[in-house]
Amino acid sequence: MAYQSFRPSAPIIYDVGIIGAGVMGSATAYFLAKNNPDLKILLLEQFDLLHRKGSSHGDSRITRMTYPQENYTQLMITRAYPLWDEVEKEAKTRIFTKTGGLDFSRENNVEMRRLISVARKYGVGIEVLSPSDVRHRFPLITIPDGWIAVYSPSSGILNANKAVSVFQSLSAKRGVTLRDNVKVVKVKWDQFCYEVATEKGEIFMARKIIFTAGPWTRKLLQKQFGPRNDLPLQVQQTTIAYWKVDPALISAYHSSSFPVFINYEDPFLYGTPAHEFPGLIKCALHNGKEVDPDTRDFEPDVTGLTEGVAPFLQNFFTRVDPVPVRTESCMYTVSPDQDFVIDELPGHDGRLFIGCGFSGHGFKLAPVVGSLLAEMVTKGVGKLSPSSTRAAKHFTIQRLKKSSNL
Structure with a gap:
């Protein structure tokens, strides 16, 4: 699209510009400003702040310490939970609601066995429950013979909209410039800084850029830098x-007495108790069809709901209606190995950084991602603290070379 550019007579040159103000971009802005009060920081969003078109909207995300992968369990214990607590205290508001969590699978499920082993190794409080244990502890849930459930009392729900809003408001209080409805169409290095051009013709200037554009990241990088910085990310449209539930069981399904849950068998799905809406539990498949974020249809996956989610609820839970009363569209940006991409973009002299590929399980780790990107952009990837170096090694672009054009 052609555009006419215009610049203010005395343009501000920001130290860091962040493109994408979902939870990851907003968390990055917050930690940059908190840890570097002298920096001039710009946060750009192509839609309204707190829009519902991407991956950061809604009122609930599961958070948990239990993962089959050691690195995520470590990050949740040592960084994510403490950082969420710090953010809540600074904002003087509650984002996290503890509900406990229940993970289901067959006894011989490899992922579940790994999860149990990792939890025990790192001291995560869990209980391994038999079908009769589950029925005694949670009378509304029935799992088949030959299955187990892992109960984790530390699991719960993060209020997604509130979290993004908190990061943005705290960022603004610390001097970050937030601009919404500014779609970036060009990022160009110009002698001593980047010129960031928008669809409306505005030009912003920044010495370093962080891309946290969620489902739009791959398209943005392709347009700006061509095949050399393409990433093998797949955008999926999911249906929440x-x-x-039966009106007589509303209180029993409430978040004060019912856990968040994940099914590690086919269909791989997850859910939350009645927390956002009275008498409505959330349950959704952890996948979706591949889409273009700019042209997707927002239509619910009726087949997935009727053939996947509904039978699970009928077989495992007590007196839940077989047809959903409300659906909403969301997107995942999935990397080939479903691990995050948090790194310096190669070939740009340490001036461009990226946070993407969160693969449907990143929200709970937003403070970790934000603090890690903030440290990368100010210190450089090679000068991170020991703990950040250990975290970052799992999220490099280098590991994706086999399936990309980098």
Whole structure:
């Protein structure tokens, strides 16, 4: 698209510009400003702040310490939970609601066995429950013979909208410039800084850029830098569904007495108790069809709901309606190995950075991602603290070379 550029007579040159103000970009802005009060920071969003078109909207995300992968469990214990607590205290508001969590699978499920082993290794409080244990502890849940459940009392729900809003408001209080409805169409190095041009013709200037554009990241990088900085990311459209419980059981399904849950068998799905809406539990498949974020249809995955989620709820839970009463569309940006991409973009002299590929399980780690990107952009990838170096080694672009054009 052609555009006419215009610049203010005395342009501000920002130290860091962040493109994308979902939870990752907003968390990055917050930690940059908190840890570097002298920096001039710009946070740009192509839609309204707190929009519902991407991956950071809604009122609930599961958070948990239990993972089959050691690195995520370590990050949740040592960084994510403490950082969320710090953010809540600074904002004087509650983002996290503890509900406990229940993970289901067959006894011989490899992922579940890894999860149990990792939890025990790192001291995560868990209980391994038999079908009769589950029925005694949670009378509304029935798992088949030959299955187990892992109960984790530290699991719960993060209020997604509130979290993004908190990061943005705290960033603004610390001097970050937030601009919404500014779609970036060009990023160009100009002698001593980047010129960031928007669809409306505005020009912003920044010495370093961080891309946290979620589902739009790959398209943005392709347009700006061509094949050399392409990343093998797949955008999936997922359907979040809310299911009505028997009115007599509303209190029993409430978040004060019912856990978040994940099914590690086919269909791989997850859910939350009645927390966002009275008498409605959330349950959704952890996948979706591949889409273009600019042209997707927002239509619910009826087949997935009727053939995947509904039978699970009918077989495992007590008196839940077989048809959802509410659905909403969301997107995942999935990397080939479903691990994050948090790194310096190669070939740009340490001036461009990226946070993407969160693969449907990143929200709970937003403070970790934000603090890690903030440290990368100010210190450089090679000068991170020991703990950040250990975290970053799992999220490099280098590991994706076999499936990309980098």
